[in-house]
Amino acid sequence: MTMMSLQGRVMVSAALVLLVFLGLTGWVLDRAFRDSAESALQGRLEGQLYGLLGVAEYIPGKGLLIASDPPEARFSQPGSGLIAQSVDASGKPVWQSDSSLGLSLPDLPQLGIDESHFQRIVIDGGDWFSYEYGLSWIDNQDQEHKYTFRITESPAVYTAQVNSFRQTMITWFVLVAIMLLIVQAMILRWGLSPLRRIEHELQDVESGKSERLAGDYPRELKGLASNLNLLISNERRHLDRYRHTLADLAHSLKTPLAVLRSAVSPGHQGSKLEAIVDEQVDSMTKLVEYQLQKAAAAGTTSLAHGIKIDDHARRIVNSLRKVYQDKGINFDIRIAEGALLYGESGDLMEVLGNLMDNACKWCEGRVSLTVSALSDHEWRKGMRLCVEDDGPGIAQDQIDSV
Structure with a gap:
């Protein structure tokens, strides 16, 4: 199975993250819009109720009467989707709008004074929004009469608003996702261009057109x-x-x-x-x-596996302690942390062993070994190895011949 390219992996990952993010964002926005639409609907039904109460009048002996031409014309239109009804304190229906013709309305519960409910009720198998409010009416003889009103509206308007919002939101989200993916692809293409340049230069090296990678890279x-x-x-x-x-x-x-x-x-x-x-x-x-x-x-390469100098040096020192036990040599070993030799372990043992053995042979009682990197912690660029002793040294007139 062919492994997917780096750009393909990043694009798939970005698409999945974008899908999850936009999905969660869409769900939150949809929920917030539905709550806002329901709150607006409640306020609208409450306004319809107050408008209806404005044309209502209590007449002793006849009860509560509502004008035949209510302020909202839909109350007079059957099938308009807006219904009003009221009951008295005993639960007896007092009035209901002409718009309820042909509909089987559920019983209206009696509410306390200034008590209100906003909820969904089932009318002929469908969910309708209902706002119910309890009040008391004081007649001219200071008699209190309790009534409960209900204003009900079909979900058609609400559903249309929600569907319109969802369609608009999905359209914009799709456009935003496409634009973001295009921008992401352009950024990736620009960001990965040095890798493609390395690939092309390696192909030139392989075909003999070039001897090395000569580009300027990040x-x-x-x-x-x-x-x-x-x-x-x-x-x-x-x-x-x-x-x-x-x-x-x-x-x-x-x-x-x-x-x-x-x-x-x-x-x-x-x-x-x-x-x-x-x-x-x-x-x-x-x-x-x-x-x-x-x-x-001649085959030593700078890409060889790094050899820990400390381990080999201490092994040589331990061996020399035994060989020159009678001299009681004091070894001072100072090896930088993480010191590595990128070469052959045999070469290290031969060079370091010869230098240390020579120092032990001519010293009075002290031999020191110091190992450090030529560059700051860049052991591949070389190291500095210094072996010193407190012996007589080399005569000045013999230094040039060494």
């Missing part, structure tokens, strides 16, 4: 480009070394082969031939071993 990629250039240089050096080694080996084997060819010519027989063959085979074996050692010694 700080985060400079280390990568530097290591790639180092790897390319080491690879070329290895190839050149192998060519030279093979050439040297071929040249070195010419003489032994010529001797062997001469030995098998007429006149060389018996034990004399056997001695010549043994001698030349031994010579060729030594030549091959020498060339292999030479190739290995």
Whole structure:
């Protein structure tokens, strides 16, 4: 299975995050709009109630009467979706608007004075919004009469508002998401362009059009480009070394082969031939071993695995303590934290062992070893190794010959 590109991964991740974010934002906005629409609807129904009470009148003997032409024309229109009704203190229906014609209205509960409810009720299987309010009417004879009013509206207007808002919101969210993804893709293309440049330059190196990565890269990629250039240089050096080694080996084997060819010519027989063959085979074996050692010694690379200097140094010091136990040498070891050698452990042991052994041989009683990086904690760029002793040192007139 082909691995998805970095740009593809980021785009898919951004799309998923954007989808979740816009989904949650849409849900919150939708909920807030529905609450706001219901609050506005409650205020509108409350206003309809107060307008209806403005044309109501209590007449002794006849009860509460409401004008035949209420302020809201929809109360007089059957199927308008706006209904008004009232009951007295005993729950007996007093009045209901003409707009309720053909509808089966639920019972209206009796409410206390100034008590109000805003809720949904079921009328003929559908949810309607209902505002109910309890009040008392004082007639001319100071008699109190309690009534409960209900103003009911179908959800058609509310549903249309919510659907319109949702459609508008979804449209804008889709446009915003597309714009954000386009901007994200443009930013990614610009941000990942140095990686594409490295890829193209590596292809040029591979095809022989260029010898190294020569582009100017951001700080985060400079280390990568530097290591790639180092790897390319080491690879070329290895190839050149192998060519030279093979050439040297071929040249070195010419003489032994010529001797062997001469030995098998007429006149060389018996034990004399056997001695010549043994001698030349031994010579060729030594030549091959020498060339292999030479190739290995030249093969150290800056990308080698780092060797902890502290471990090897202390191993050498422990061995030298035993060898020069009679001198009671005081070793002063100062190795920087994290000191590493990017090379062969055998080379380290040979160089450090020889220097330390020489110091122990000529010291009076103290040998110090100091290891530090040439650059600040940049061990790949080289290290400084200093071995000192309190011995007589080298005579001034012999320094130039050392």
